[in-house]
Amino acid sequence: MATDKQERVGIILKRLKKEYSGKPKTALAFQTPFELLVATILSAQTTDVQVNKVTPALFKKYRTIRSFADTPAEKLAQDVRSVNFFNNKAKNIRKTAAMIMDAFGGAVPQTMEELVTLPGVARKTANIVLHSAFGIESGIAVDTHVKRVAYLLGFTKHTDPVKIEQDLMAITPKKEWGNLSHLLIYHGRAVCQARKQLHDACVLRDICPSRNK
Numbered sequence: 001m002a003t004d005k006q007e008r009v010g011i012i013l014k015r016l017k018k019e020y021s022g023k024p025k026t027a028l029a030f031q032t033p034f035e036l037l038v039a040t041i042l043s044a045q046t047t048d049v050q051v052n053k054v055t056p057a058l059f060k061k062y063r064t065i066r067s068f069a070d071t072p073a074e075k076l077a078q079d080v081r082s083v084n085f086f087n088n089k090a091k092n093i094r095k096t097a098a099m100i101m102d103a104f105g106g107a108v109p110q111t112m113e114e115l116v117t118l119p120g121v122a123r124k125t126a127n128i129v130l131h132s133a134f135g136i137e138s139g140i141a142v143d144t145h146v147k148r149v150a151y152l153l154g155f156t157k158h159t160d161p162v163k164i165e166q167d168l169m170a171i172t173p174k175k176e177w178g179n180l181s182h183l184l185i186y187h188g189r190a191v192c193q194a195r196k197q198l199h200d201a202c203v204l205r206d207i208c209p210s211r212n213k
């Protein structure tokens with residue numbers, strides 16, 4: 001028998017799919033799994049809009065994983081300097097490209113276990129790449145919006161993304177894992193915002209335990 005949380009997740013998926021019509025997808029622009037991996041590494045502590053301003057020229061300049069691997073991190077850093085923490089991110093991207101060439105035969109790996117061995121890649125990034133580039137449901141990407149909205153909806157009491165992910169996976173059908181993440185992100189940006197939750201405009205208000213807070 002479905003629990004209260006499972007039932008609510010089902011309703012939420014249905015309503016948010018209607019609210020944010022179209023197939024839920026990442027806002028990051030990419031053509032290949034490696035491009036998505038790079039864009040996702042760049043998106044930490046940076047908006048997707050900002051990343052999308054940088055990546056077209058970056059992917060035009062460095063067309064292969066090998067070219068990223070062969071470029072000094074300092075040079076790559078100059079090409080991504082408008083995103084936060086660009087020095088560290090450039091280092092991680094270069095090392096990740098080198099590791100994909102050396103350890104994974106030049107192809108982005110398609111398992112969580114392998115992806116999280118890459119520099120700068122934790123579960124959130126791996127989940128985004130697996131879902132959006134390969135159509136593989138391996139977990140639920142938990143970013144700042146998913147974290148907040150899941151808490152307000154009463155689906156978790158945790159603050160650790162890995163524990164929040166486990167709580168969400170336990171109540172969500174596997175085929176909807178990636179969709180749930182995207183939909184909570186849309187809702188967190190548009191309505192259930194960090195600074196102010198727009199309860200009156202929210203399509204989930206009748207089933208949300210935080211509507212009166």
Ligand code: SF4
Pocket residue numbers: 152153191192193197198199202203204205208209210211
């Ligand atoms: S009712 Fe309020 S707290 Fe609950 S999901 Fe909607 S905006 Fe967020």
